[in-house]
Amino acid sequence: MSKTLIIGASGQIGQMVTKTLAETDEAVRTLVRDKSKLNHIKSSGLDIVEADLENDFSQAFEGVDTVIFVAGSGVSTGADKTLLVDLWAAKKAVDYSKQANVKHFIMLSSIGADDPDAIASDIKPYLVAKHMADQYLMVSGVPFTIVRPGPLTNDEGQGKITIRRPDNLEEMSIPRSDVAKSTLFILTRDDLNGKIFELFGGTYDVDTVLVY
Template sequence: MSSVLVIGASGQIGKQAVQKLLTAGHAVTALVRDKSKIDDLNDDNLSVFEGDLESDFSAALKGCDTVVFSAGSGASTGPDKTLLIDLWAARNAVEYSKAAGISQFIMVSSVGSDDPDAIDSPLKPYLVAKHMADEHLKQSGLTYTILRPGSLTDEPGTEQVQELMPGDKEARKIPREDVATAIVYSVDNPKAHQRIYGLFKGDQPLKSVIQ
């Protein structure tokens, strides 16, 4: 079992990932800006590190061997926060992980981050930030897993997915819970090393896709 740092642990994916990682028997450090947002999580294997992603948060990695970056600037913020969180904080997390000798880095990215120019959307600045963060991770020398989910929904997870992006735009969706489960299946899993997964609702068992 791993000691996992979840960056963005109070977010909608991050919080579910923390719960699922604890259930799977991992020790978890939850990095949050406001620890009151996860007061409802109680477990002997849970530690909470309160920190700001726009400052030095390298101390949060102490004692961890796996890092999950699931933080995001949020839809209500501007391009400045997109740069500072989705790109620069992700870049810093990678650099801190290199210095700390982290065994695996799991990045929650986005559909479209492989080629932001291919999508005519107001989300392009976000996709550019995600693209640059992904590329920095790929070139870092770290063992990585990159998850690129489609449009996120709050439906219960089904653990039925497909990796290829559907042709129908309305079908390019995935429950947040399934992304959190994909994070858990990626930890301590050599088959997920140096892999990039598209995640969309489909008919393949999620566990078999990742493992």
């Protein structure tokens, strides 16, 4: 049976992905710093591993086929945590995945990670960290899909997206639930390895626009 490891499962998108997979009784392992944050998710197929991403967390990769990296330092932290989580922990996760012969690594990145200089932003350290993590994954030899959503909102998702970047930053936002739905769809596909998707709120169904 295949097993998916979700790194950052206690975050908002991570919880959405975990809950959906757990409800289908898929074999899921979650990596969190505090497992009590997942107490509300009940499933016989859910394996919760407690670990700090700033330390060694290689034990979580045993028997794993797919990795979903949705961890983030958070907007309230400084550049030090951004460096340690969004870059260094992501780099370690790629290394552990390579050692474990993971078949698919799905990286949640960010709009602007392709070129942190191109978008005027007060979160440039975060974009630089995401850029470097993405680049490391791309040359690692680990099969990957990178997801770069626009600004995240807590609006109710409609399952409608676009992968064409809008002209205005104000139109680039996307509900977190639609990012989670897109991630779950990518998880089911073997033909999206090597793809990089920018995601924005739109008018296209996830299962049609992410197939090309």
